[in-house]
Amino acid sequence: MIDRFRNLIVDLLPSGTAAPSAAANRPLVGIVFAIVLTLGVSTYSTPALAQFGGGGMGGGGAGGPGGASAPGAEIKPKFRDHIHSQDGMNLHREKGDTMVLSVQITGNRNISSHEIIQQLQTRKGRFYDYETVLGDVRRLNDMGSFDHVTFKTKEYPEQNGVSVAFLVHERAIIKQVIFHGNRALNDRELKGRAGLNVNDPLSEFAIESARRRMLDYYREEGFNQASLSVVTGARSKPGVVEFRINEGPLERIWSITIEGNTILTSARLKKLIKSRGPAVGVIPYLNNKADLRKIDKDVDILAATYHNLGYLTATVGRRISYDDDGKWMYVTFVINEGPRFKINNIQIEGNQFVTVKSVRDKLTLKAGDMFDGTLLRRDVGEIVYGYGELGFIYAEVKPQTVMRDDSNTVDLIYKIEEGDRWRINQIRVNIEGEPHLMRETTMLNMLELREGDFIDRRLLEIARRRITSSQLLEVNPQIADPPDIIVQPNDER
Numbered sequence: 245m246i247d248r249f250r251n252l253i254v255d256l257l258p259s260g261t262a263a264p265s266a267a268a269n270r271p272l273v274g275i276v277f278a279i280v281l282t283l284g285v286s287t288y289s290t291p292a293l294a295q296f297g298g299g300g301m302g303g304g305g306a307g308g309p310g311g312a313s314a315p316g317a318e319i320k321p322k323f324r325d326h327i328h329s330q331d332g333m334n335l336h337r338e339k340g341d342t343m344v345l346s347v348q349i350t351g352n353r354n355i356s357s358h359e360i361i362q363q364l365q366t367r368k369g370r371f372y373d374y375e376t377v378l379g380d381v382r383r384l385n386d387m388g389s390f391d392h393v394t395f396k397t398k399e400y401p402e403q404n405g406v407s408v409a410f411l412v413h414e415r416a417i418i419k420q421v422i423f424h425g426n427r428a429l430n431d432r433e434l435k436g437r438a439g440l441n442v443n444d445p446l447s448e449f450a451i452e453s454a455r456r457r458m459l460d461y462y463r464e465e466g467f468n469q470a471s472l473s474v475v476t477g478a479r480s481k482p483g484v485v486e487f488r489i490n491e492g493p494l495e496r497i498w499s500i501t502i503e504g505n506t507i508l509t510s511a512r513l514k515k516l517i518k519s520r521g522p523a524v525g526v527i528p529y530l531n532n533k534a535d536l537r538k539i540d541k542d543v544d545i546l547a548a549t550y551h552n553l554g555y556l557t558a559t560v561g562r563r564i565s566y567d568d569d570g571k572w573m574y575v576t577f578v579i580n581e582g583p584r585f586k587i588n589n590i591q592i593e594g595n596q597f598v599t600v601k602s603v604r605d606k607l608t609l610k611a612g613d614m615f616d617g618t619l620l621r622r623d624v625g626e627i628v629y630g631y632g633e634l635g636f637i638y639a640e641v642k643p644q645t646v647m648r649d650d651s652n653t654v655d656l657i658y659k660i661e662e663g664d665r666w667r668i669n670q671i672r673v674n675i676e677g678e679p680h681l682m683r684e685t686t687m688l689n690m691l692e693l694r695e696g697d698f699i700d701r702r703l704l705e706i707a708r709r710r711i712t713s714s715q716l717l718e719v720n721p722q723i724a725d726p727p728d729i730i731v732q733p734n735d736e737r
Contacts, residue, residue, distance in 0.1 A: 295602045296630035342372040345405035351412045354443065355389055360412070363387060372397075372406050384412060389445055391415045416446040419483030426489045428467065437461045440485060451476065451485060458487065466494045466533030469570075495534040497521050498572040504579035507553070516549055517542035519575065534573045539564070546577060552617030556647065556654065557582040585615045588653035594660035598631070603658070606630055615645070615654055627658065632701025635665040637731070666699045669734060690714065704729060 347368055349357040364380045366372070377395055384393045392413040399406050421440050423431050438454035455472050462470035469492030476485050500521045502510040518538050523530040543560050550558035563576040590611055592600045606626040608619045624641045631639035639662050646655040673687055690710045692703045711727045 294598050343405040344368055344370050344372050346407040348409040366408055418444045418446050422486040424488050467491050468495050468536050493571045495573050497532045497534050499574050501576045554584045554615035555581050556585045583652040585652050585654045587611055587613050587656050589655045591657045635698035636662050637699055637701055638663040668695050668697050
């Protein structure tokens with residue numbers, strides 16, 4: 245029977261810390277399946293002597309953190325918190341000498357006293373504590389249902405007790421949401437976008453947020469001239485929220501033109517952008533709604549495309565015009581390509597553990613080559629991957645371009661933040677499903693990583709692929725969490 249693999253957790257400790265013995269860190273089997281690798285930070289004193297391994301990452305990778313991070317294991321709520329959420333006894337050591345004789349709630353009209361009392365830690369029969377009462381006031385305010393919460397107490401010396409009364413003032417609630425003026429979009433669509441429901445607190449912030457969401461929705465649908473206003477408490481009915489809508493015309497794109505391009509054809513550039521004209525050039529009412537935000541993003545896409553090809557000073561703008569009815573839009577992208585830049589010099593900064601030569605050997609871009617953003621990202625990924633093989637799984641590489649004034653050249657600087665070197669401290673296995681059907685050694689044999697070794701990103705990815713393709717574990721995310729290896733750093737020195 246296929247077991248459900250929860251995760252594989254790698255726990256990290258400083259590499260300068262002695263690795264624990266295998267017996268002391270024997271993997272544990274429980275209801276959940278996970279392999280935990282505990283890593284520690286390694287210290288090194290000899291700078292710039294190491295070399296990258298010969299293995300490649302098999303493709304371009306992004307810069308930034310070394311990629312071994314993953315969400316930790318699911319944390320279940322503590323038993324005492326669960327009991328408290330169920331209106332039961334909160335387990336903690338109480339202090340004080342005055343008992344709470346009664347707890348009263350006043351001022352609530354729509355929210356039940358039982359629901360309010362669930363948020364309180366001050367209860368009848370417990371010791372009275374002023375700080376606890378202040379905490380209860382804060383918790384009631386955090387509910388978002390009250391605009392004012394206070395309390396008062398009354399002492400009963402003969403009973404050595406005190407009664408506590410919480411006075412709340414509820415916010416006005418929404419009793420009805422009305423839409424006026426909408427024709428193209430029905431009430432159900434707008435209500436879903438607004439996110440306002442009957443009995444929700446009547447909050448100016450929530451209403452304004454709903455108005456903006458609906459306005460964004462209208463613009464996504466091509467109503468770029470739409471306007472919305474809000475009236476609350478109209479018709480002498482408190483709690484009524486009325487949205488008055490002027491949709492304006494539905495705008496569609498009739499044509500898209502690109503000017504100023506010489507290196508790339510208009511047909512290729514049009515495939516890169518998200519905006520579309522009439523389908524097949526002749527069907528005017530299919531997939532060509534005009535979204536100004538999407539058009540602005542297309543400007544950025546075109547500029548990034550040219551920058552990626554080495555035209556670092558290229559600029560892109562857009563020009564929009566309408567027909568006489570204001571329903572059909574003509575979009576023109578204007579491109580100023582500028583010169584293509586060549587790499588003048590490549591510098592490596594921040595490396596301490598790895599030699600400059602070893603980093604340069606990983607690079608595809610060389611001095612004298614035309615600048616290429618795709619190759620640059622691939623080189624950044626190769627450097628990060630190389631550091632990951634040496635235990636620096638959180639190394640970061642930030643490329644920087646410095647334009648020179650002469651002959652359209654650029655200096656390329658790779659700024660490296662190596663971070664700590666991590667050693668595997670502990671490997672633990674957890675199984676979800678039927679753990680008695682799966683031995684720990686079966687999963688551990690799929691790993692080439694061992695406790696006490698430096699973490700190796702290449703071996704980590706190989707282990708992930710082996711576990712996923714082993715056909716021993718459930719990989720369907722609709723049935724169970726897919727198999728994974730989770731790395732948990734431990735900063736203990």
